Amino acid sequence: MADRSPLLELAALFLTLGTVGFGGPQAHLAMMEEAVVQHRQWLTPEEFSEGVALCEMLPGPASTQMGIYIGYRRAGWLGGVVSGVCFIAPAFAIVVALAWAYFRFQTVPTVQDLFLGAAPAVTAIITAFCLRLSQRVLKEPLHWGLAIAALILTLSEAIPVFLVLVLAGAISWLWAKRSQAAWLPLLPAAIGPTDFWGWSQWPERSGPLFRFFLETGTFVFGGGLVIIPLLQQQVVQQWQWLTAQQFVDGVAIGQLSPGPVVLTAAFIGFAVAGLSGAATATFGIFLPSFLFILLAAPLLQRLRQNQGIQQFLRGVSPAVLGAIAATLWPLARPSLQSDQLSILLFSLLLFAGNLVALVRWKRPTWQVVLVGIGLGFAIGPLL
Structure with missing residues (x-):
């Protein structure tokens, strides 16, 4: 049988x-590593780390x-465009649907039980990824030191x-x-959409909406929750597109959906100009990512044979491990600090099993996530 088209793959x-990428960026990276390195061998472990x-x-x-x-x-x-769009699309659809329900009924669906099992599953996925990565990148004492330093600095947010x-x-x-060399240098008023499609508001509001999210996607390092303080300042205080409570609810919806957390932009865009506003905000915040990667990836491929670049990347890889490991504590903390012993035991057992x-x-990571969510939904009401 002929091979499937790479684009279809x-x-x-x-x-x-x-669709199943719950848990934030580090969980996504773990799922991607399992899929393209372990299962399909599209990239070597070194290429993935780079x-x-x-x-x-x-x-x-x-x-x-x-x-x-x-x-x-x-x-x-074209492969980069296809993979990026397909990764964003499911979560975009979910966020838009939840945003519509929110502004229609002025409430966020209760999903605590549904996601009770998601945190232990995602924590296990990231832990397994860190174990695999550590075997590849911690080859000498310097690498251990860099990984530990990155872990501490990331946790401290210094x-x-x-x-x-x-x-x-x-x-x-x-x-x-x-x-x-014989020397070593020292290193130094809220609105809501009047209709689902938002065509009536789009001509007036699309310019500021697109410009704001384009700037956010271009100049904010870290992605994910790192951009939330900036969004809050601009969206609530300066532009007054949302009330403070609506913004908090929008962030919650962005976190509860699979895919990138920054799809909170779709919620904000929907509030401003319906579906057309959600599409405009999403396009603006992700456009720089496509441009940066499609321009930088060819350059990395040309430079990776340079000896200096290789030494640089050998130091970056352990630091990536430390930075990813630093996400484990914030993710596990709500369950571990729960006042209910039953929730604590459930989380620990589910983490160990996963x-x-x-x-x-x-087992594939998507199966672990779905089983965790299913168990949380089934057992959560009993805890």
């Missing part, structure tokens, strides 16, 4: 990941950019993650040069 994979490092050092949502990067490596520029990665790469490069399923039985 990319579309099928990233539509699936975009791609993650590139995406973490660029502004915008890292997991979306990694999807674009994988698509580019598999099928060129400096942005992209600066942690740049510093780690620079230290690795300088360390490799130590035998060639970790065994991933590491020992090699």
